[in-house]
Amino acid sequence: MRVAVAGCCHGELDKIYETLALAERRGSGPVDLLLCCGDFQAVRNEVDLRCMAVPPKYRHMQTFYRYYSGEKKAPVLTLFIGGNHEASNHLQELPYGGWVAPNIYYLGLAGVVKYRGVRIGGISGIFKSHDYRKGHFECPPYNSSTIRSIYHVRNIEVYKLKQLKQPIDIFLSHDWPRSIYHYGNKKQLLKTKSFFRQEVENNTLGSPAASELLEHLKPTYWFSAHLHVKFAALMQHQAKDKGQPARATKFLALDKCLPHRDFLQILEIEHDPSAPDYLEYDIEWLTILRATDDLINVTGHLWNMPENNGLHARWDYSATEEGMKEVLEKLNHDLKVPCNFSVTAACYDPSKPQTQMQLIHRINPQTTEFCAQLGITDINVRLQKSKEEHHVCGEYEEQDDVESNDSGEDRSEYNTDTSALSSINPDEIMLDEEEDEDSIVSAHSDMNTPSVEPSDQASEFSASFSDVRILPGSMIVSSDDTVDSTVDRQGKPGGTVESGNGEDLTNVPLKRLSDEHEPEQRKKIKRRNQAIYAAVDDDDDAT
Numbered sequence: 001m002r003v004a005v006a007g008c009c010h011g012e013l014d015k016i017y018e019t020l021a022l023a024e025r026r027g028s029g030p031v032d033l034l035l036c037c038g039d040f041q042a043v044r045n046e047v048d049l050r051c052m053a054v055p056p057k058y059r060h061m062q063t064f065y066r067y068y069s070g071e072k073k074a075p076v077l078t079l080f081i082g083g084n085h086e087a088s089n090h091l092q093e094l095p096y097g098g099w100v101a102p103n104i105y106y107l108g109l110a111g112v113v114k115y116r117g118v119r120i121g122g123i124s125g126i127f128k129s130h131d132y133r134k135g136h137f138e139c140p141p142y143n144s145s146t147i148r149s150i151y152h153v154r155n156i157e158v159y160k161l162k163q164l165k166q167p168i169d170i171f172l173s174h175d176w177p178r179s180i181y182h183y184g185n186k187k188q189l190l191k192t193k194s195f196f197r198q199e200v201e202n203n204t205l206g207s208p209a210a211s212e213l214l215e216h217l218k219p220t221y222w223f224s225a226h227l228h229v230k231f232a233a234l235m236q237h238q239a240k241d242k243g244q245p246a247r248a249t250k251f252l253a254l255d256k257c258l259p260h261r262d263f264l265q266i267l268e269i270e271h272d273p274s275a276p277d278y279l280e281y282d283i284e285w286l287t288i289l290r291a292t293d294d295l296i297n298v299t300g301h302l303w304n305m306p307e308n309n310g311l312h313a314r315w316d317y318s319a320t321e322e323g324m325k326e327v328l329e330k331l332n333h334d335l336k337v338p339c340n341f342s343v344t345a346a347c348y349d350p351s352k353p354q355t356q357m358q359l360i361h362r363i364n365p366q367t368t369e370f371c372a373q374l375g376i377t378d379i380n381v382r383l384q385k386s387k388e389e390h391h392v393c394g395e396y397e398e399q400d401d402v403e404s405n406d407s408g409e410d411r412s413e414y415n416t417d418t419s420a421l422s423s424i425n426p427d428e429i430m431l432d433e434e435e436d437e438d439s440i441v442s443a444h445s446d447m448n449t450p451s452v453e454p455s456d457q458a459s460e461f462s463a464s465f466s467d468v469r470i471l472p473g474s475m476i477v478s479s480d481d482t483v484d485s486t487v488d489r490q491g492k493p494g495g496t497v498e499s500g501n502g503e504d505l506t507n508v509p510l511k512r513l514s515d516e517h518e519p520e521q522r523k524k525i526k527r528r529n530q531a532i533y534a535a536v537d538d539d540d541d542a543t
Contacts, residue, residue: 001116001271003170004031004076007225007254007263008083011041011062015257017075019264028266033115034076037225037254038083038124038174042100044068045348047357048087051140053148061348067101069347074103077115077279081107082124083174083226088150089140090345091124093364095379096289096371099341105279107172109136110157112164112285113337117272119282121217122172123161126226127207128152133304135297139383140361156295158209159305161217163288163318168219169269175226177214178206180251184233193229214249221269224253230262279337286327286374287319293376298383330373340366361387 004023006016020031042064043049049059066072082091090100097108107113112121131152138150181189181200190197199205214222218237233251255261295317297303306312328335344362346354363380371378 001032001118001269002029003118003267003269004034005223005252005254005265005267006034006036006257007230008039008085008228008256009036009041009080010039010085010257011043011060011064012257013067013074014063016264020076023266031076031266034074034078035120035170035172035223036078036080037172037223038081039085039225039256040064040080040082040106041086042068042090042104042106043087043348044090044345045357046354047345047359048090051089051142051147051359052085052087053151054085064101065348067104068343070102074101076103078104079107079113079115079120079122079172079279080104081122081172081174082109082151084126084148084151086151088138088142088147089359089361092139092150092380093344093362094367095136096367096376098364098366098370099339102339102341105337109154110161112161112168112282114275114280114282114335116277117275118169118269119167120170120172121161121164121168121219121285123153123157123210123213124174125151125153126175127209132209133302135299135301135303136379136383137298137300139380139387140359153207153209155209155303155305156292156297158213159295160288160292160317161213163292163316164217164284165318166284168217170221170223171213171217171219173207173210173213173222173224175210176206176224176231176253177210177222177251178208179203179211180214180222180233180235181205181231183235184231184251189229189231193227196227218247219249220247221267222249222251224251225256227253228256228261229253230255276336280335281331281337283324283327283335284319286331287323288317289376290327290374291317291319291323296377296379296382298379298386327374330375338369340369342366 004020009016016034016036020034024030041052041062043052043061044065049061052059063072067074082088091106094100094106095109097106097111097113100106105113107120107122107124109125110121110123112119114120128149131149131154133155134149135156136154138146142150181196182203186200190200196205210224214235215237231251231253235249235251237247237249239246252265254265255263257263295305306315306317308315342365344364345360346357348354361380361384363378363384367378367380371381
């Protein structure tokens with residue numbers, strides 16, 4: 001099965017599909033499936049644009065609305081996850097996933113589906129420690145805080161995904177799993193994106209939640225975007241039981257959709273020839289959704305997931321044979337994802353701009369049908385009831401300064417929080433003068449994660465990504481993906497972290513910008529990008 005993978009889409013559906021068509025004309029054969037790794041921007045109208053967390057000058061309608069209206073249809077089945085620049089009000093209608101247009105399917109806050117026997121999972125959003133342990137409390141109309149926090153990953157989604165036991169073939173995330181850069185050509189990465197150096201050396205670049213999922217799920221492939229650079233890695237996992245072969249994950253991150261950028265990759269993925277050629281629900285995932293339904297939280301209060309620590313009556317929500325049988329009966333033994341897309345909002349009309357459209361918190365009929373069939377809670381219905389009873393959407397506006405400022409006493413269950421230091425990324429958008437939008441690293445980062453040595457196996461894997469890519473000549477970049485680092489058979493890096501002059505970084509004190517016990521004095525450095533949506537090659541010289 002030929003699978004195309006795209007990095008940050010930024011609403012450029014026409015360009016992506018045109019590139020796929022060109023690749024097919026060049027003799028590579030038809031693409032069966034397109035996977036998009038976030039910043040998809042399913043913008044239907046002017047209201048959706050206002051719900052996208054970018055400055056007004058970057059709010060462009062792009063081309064998705066034509067697929068939403070039916071003017072165009074996606075030429076290939078397209079699956080995507082959410083990133084940090086999305087029409088959040090639209091995606092919020094589909095927390096468990098659903099069709100945003102004919103032949104274009106959103107995986108939801110987290111989700112697993114099957115296509116031709118290939119098991120595909122994903123998680124939407126990016127990691128932010130100060131929101132990680134909150135519930136999904138945001139709802140339209142968003143304020144200056146919730147328009148950002150709505151796309152922050154929550155512990156409940158990670159917890160659900162960690163209940164999976166059966167193997168995953170492909171997994172999608174927007175931001176990278178933390179530490180993945182130690183398993184690929186780190187030298188080339190830092191040559192291309194020099195402003196990542198401090199975070200890479202401190203092992204704080206990327207999402208610790210995604211890293212946790214990578215270690216648990218061990219998928220065959222993991223695809224990401226967000227950092228606007230192509231990067232391949234091979235992570236060899238440690239075998240759980242002796243005698244069992246160790247599994248490996250092939251990681252690939254891709255650039256954003258612009259000319260001369262490496263934003264698209266075509267791969268051959270093994271599939272089951274006897275499996276149906278339509279999208280299917282995953283029975284194990286549906287069973288987990290039912291089992292964890294009581295854990296749904298629509299408040300902004302911090303909370304922890306159940307664990308085996310003597311404080312919880314239940315902590316294992318993995319799918320049982322009995323549970324999966326019950327779900328199959330509820331679905332009448334039919335796992336086909338219904339083609340039940342429907343228009344839920346007015347579509348943009350270039351001839352009749354609607355600048356005064358009202359923002360409405362909508363209940364999507366796809367979600368209503370899915371929840372009724374499975375017997376689970378529609379998060380948006382729960383939110384609306386809570387809003388009526390407790391005014392939940394306004395209740396937490398006053399808490400933003402307390403709970404969303406990276407300064408809580410118990411910010412995260414992770415040792416390396418993302419809160420005090422930052423490399424300046426000129427290739428990322430700056431939301432405003434008070435928001436450090438992308439990853440910010442801690443003054444107490446783990447300095448002991450070592451680098452790794454060259455590997456023939458990793459080099460062969462990385463080169464394979466270059467071999468299968470078929471893109472217009474203007475979009476091809478150097479295929480020099482030779483990996484200069486590897487892992488041992490247990491998936492552990494070896495060696496020491498060194499700076500450019502060969503000095504052991506474990507002995508170099510990390511510059512401290514602020515005391516973690518004095519959050520009110522924390523100094524934040526913004527990540528900036530003045531040309532994220534420019535249709536020119538902006539490389540890294542944007543300011």
